Structures are given as C-alpha cells and as structure tokens.
Amino acid sequence: METTNTSNQMSNTTVNPAEYLNLEEKQDIRLTSAELANLWSGFMSSSLKECVAKYLLAQVQDEEISGVLEYALHIARQHGQTISAIYQKEQHPLPRGFTDEDVNINAPRLFTDQFILSYMEFMAEIRINGYATALTMTARTDIRKYFTECLASAAELYNKTASVILAKGLYLRAPQIPIPDRVDFAKKRSFMTGFLGERRPLTSLEISHIFSRAKTNFLRKALFTGFAQVAKSEQVRDYMFRGRDIAIKQIEVLSSLLIKNGLPMPATWDSGVLQSTEAPFSDKLKLHNVRIFNAMEIGNLGKAISVGIRHDVAVTFTRLTAEVAKYSEDGVNILIDNAWLEEPPQAADPDALKRKMH
Template identity: 45%
Template structure:
C-alpha cells in the first residue's frame, strides 16, 4: 500500500509549484474583485472562486512544509490594492472567472496523469471537481443575466454521410468546404479568449507603472486585435457570427489595483493558455489553411510570450521553478 513518506516526483513538485503560483495570484485578484462587486449573484461566484484559491494555497503549503520544500513567494498582499478604484465591471468579473476556470480545467487535466502519490492525485482530482462546479455556477449566472455568449448554431445532420474526396482537407485555393463543428468551436473560442485578453490588457495598460511593461501590453492588444480579425474572417465567410469585444467593460481609471509584477504574470498565463488553445485547435482542424494559420499565429504568441519572460527577468519578478540538480556546479 502506498505510504505518505514516498518522495514527490519532479512532475508532482512542478505541478504543485505551478498550482501555488497561480492560486496565490487568484487570491489577490478575487480579493480586489470582491471589494468592488455590487451584484449579489456575481458576488457569490467570486466568493466561491476566492475560497477555492485559498484552499489550494493552503493544501500546497502544507504538502511542501511536510516535504521540506521551500514555499514559493508567489503573490501576496503587496501585489494588490483593494482600495483602488474599480477597473472592470461586474460582468467582466464573471467573464474573467469563466475564462480562467476553463483554463484551470485544461491545466489540472494535464497535471493529473503525471501524479502518482495518492494524496497528490486526490488534490488534483478535487481541483478538477471544484473547477467544474465553479464553471457550472458561472455559466448559470451568465445565462440568467442574458450575457452568456453562445457558440453559433449549425443545422442538424439529417443522415450519415461519408467523406469521399480529398477536398475535405483542402483550403489553399479555389472553393473551400464549409467549416465543420470542431473548427467552428475552436475559432469561436479563440476569438473569445483574445477578446478577454484584449480587455484585460487594456485595463492593465492604463494603470501599469513601468513604461516598458506598458509598451508590452499595448503590443499585446494589437496582436489580439489582429488575430481576432483572422479568426472572425473564417466565421463570416460561413455566415456565422463572431463574438463581440469586451473592452467596454474596462473603466477609465489610472490608479492600479495590482502590482506590475502580478499583471505581467497574468498576461504570461494568458499567453500560455493561448498557445495551448491553438495547439488543440490545430489537431481538430482538418482544413489545411486553418491549420497553417494557427501555426503562424502560435509562433507570434510564442515570440510575444518570450519577450514577456525577458521583462520578468529584467525586473527580477521571475521566480525560478523547481529544477534538476546542476551536477557540474556541485562538483566544482
């Protein structure tokens, strides 16, 4: 029978460390959101999100202490100012929560298969279960308020039909086949994600203190805008609607509720999520032209993300993740 004293593996340590970093950030974010929210239904969702983030931080802290592993610095009360004016609307708090919860489900799902100790598996299974519950609560409130953005409708299939021609994969020249449901899903979802990123980065660019970080945010907004146009073109060519922007949910204030460090970290998480989304979209998009577009835009985000990491290093904001032993250094 497995016992608790078995050492954590590299994948377990890495997953727990990433879990702590992200949720210590979410604790700061939701403390600020709760200080500003006015809608009682949305407030309950935000309280739920904060409670989950605090639980995860506590669990990881306990495990690391028992293992004699250093507790990450992560993010603290020094990274949030709950007294700052409102930067985003109540509706934005809800949109943000749903997008972050969708990302959490993907992240936890990727972490779980690489955990082995029973207590670690139970932790990430609990994370998945609670994220599903939060996603459900968030969606219900969005629907009840009439602000949920549904993906496009397409006709039901009336009969089974087999693909008979290679044209199914075509897309470079000439007449192209209609988008399939999976392609529509990913195009629509990636437009939504970019709209969310654009709104977040618009607010951050207004309040950030470091000029080089502000320039980085402005560049990110331009990238999002361009990629939204690319994806929307495919939907419009098939007479399908594209999601609208959320920039109107950003208030015109300049006093920052967050440290530059935490804002840059949030954008780095969104970059990573975007790259993961595009990778999944490539595998679900048989049309060659669509796959090629995702590959090109994935490279663009990758270069942008690298520049963000360089900024974190420059300002001494990048905490070193758990890593393998440097044997050469040890033998000197």
C-alpha cells in the same frame, strides 16, 4: 431564462489540508519532478488568484457575481493552504508567490461587472485544464487525491460562473448549424483543401475553435487595455498595449474566417474597462496573469490545429500560435529583467556537482 443560486455556502468539494498528509504516512515516497512542478505551479497560481479575487470582490457591484468571487477566493486560499501543508511535510521551501504587496483592494474599479464575469469564466477554464493535466501526471495517492478535489472545485466554479452568465443573458453562444440527416464520410483528399480549388464548408470542430479563439481575444483585448491603463512601468505599459493590438488583429483574422463562410462573428460587450488609472495590482502580478493567459491560448490553438482541419484554417492557427508564443517569450524576458520570475524546482546541475568534487 436560466436561474442560478449563488449562496455563500461553500461546496463539499473543498479540502482539508490534513487529509492529504496521512494517506501514505507509512511510506517514504518522494515527490516526482512532475508532482513538484504541478504543486509549485498550483501554489503560484493560487496565490495570484487569491490576490485578484480579493480586489474584484471588493469592487464588484452585482450580488450574484459576488457569490462567484467568494467561492473563487475560498478555493484559492484552500488550495494554497493544502500545498503549504504538503510542502512542510516534504521539507520543501515555500514559494514566495504573490502577497498583499501585489494587490491594492482599495484601488478604484478598473473593470465592469460583465468583464469580471467573463474573466472568471476563462480563469475557471484555465483551472480545469491545469488540474486535469496535473492529475494525469501524478502517481502519489495523496497528491492525486488533492488534484482530484482541485479539478472538482474548478468544475464547480465554472458551472457557477456559466449559470450566472446564462441567467443574465450574457453567454456568447457559438454559431448554430444544421443537424445532419445522415452519417457521411470524406471521399476525397480535397476535404483538407483550403487554398486552391473548391473549399468545403467549415466543420463544426473548425467553427467551434475559431469562435472560441475570437471570443477569448475579446477578453484579452479588454484585459490588456486595463492593465496598460494602470501600469507603473513604461516597459510594462508598452507590452500591454502590444498585447491589445495583437488581440485586435487576431479578432479580425478569426472573424473574417467566420464571415467568409456565412457565419456570424461573436458578439461582444463594450470595452469592459473603466477610467481608473490607479493600479490595483503590481506590474509583476499583471505580467504573470498575462503569462497564464498566453499559455492557455497557445495550448488552445494547439488543440485547434490538431483536429484535422482545412489547410487554410490550420495555417491561420499556426501563425496565430507563433505570434502569441513570441509575445509570451517577450513577457518572460521582462519578468527576468526585473527579477520578478521565481524559478521552479530544477534538476541537479551535473557541472556543479563535478565542481564540488574537485
């Protein structure tokens, strides 16, 4: 059995906000729109993750999982402080983000420890994807240094989480397939055929994407169920139940693809949701958390479509993408209707400039 060390010592990948303010001190290099966007998104997500980690840390029972949460809370706070320092130097207004008003750490336990561990695994995956994208869109030296450190800490969080999952025997492994005995090349265009005629077996790429999307939907189902259970607004409650139903449907679709090809579907835990009806988070935070999940899922489905897969599998992924995209849009509309959607930095409005000139 694999073991893990979840001591409370923090990694040397964490950052000192002051380090980033001196790298280009002698140069007056303005932030680009991409840098502004990623710093803003980073601040918003870090403040959300800090609220969530504080609640989960107050409720978790397992010491090893507690160690993972302590590290997650530490880096969320550190990243928020660093962006605040950069904003102050750039004379940029500080976003509101999420505060203590959005979390009640004294609310009863809503999720099991096993769910918390799986949630942290997925949030670490989101961090890695987000920071990798931000780094490749960034030019300024100090901001690149910051996102490089963020990416390193996100990878460490993922590894800490995965080690605990493995040590507890909870890791959901993708199906195993035979190791090929030779290199082969597709000889017919029927390699892509999936609707008519003889279908080839699923490739390892197809299996990995189908399995991962099914695994994520088990997590989404539990998250939506818990959030619906403690939602204060009927509108938000209905939205969460709808998300749960979409996740259940997508699990069935993805699992059937595996079963039809003689492969096992992902095993899963129990519901992961306890009986509490007292909200640990504001409806605003819950909707934003779901929005982050939706964005990640749309991106992952897009990657799955892009790998050159069997037509029937590609069509399935395309349909699931459209379903999640529509659900995500409806969630954004609820945020707007309730004045919960904080606007990111925007380009100058040319019409407004014209009006000022007249």
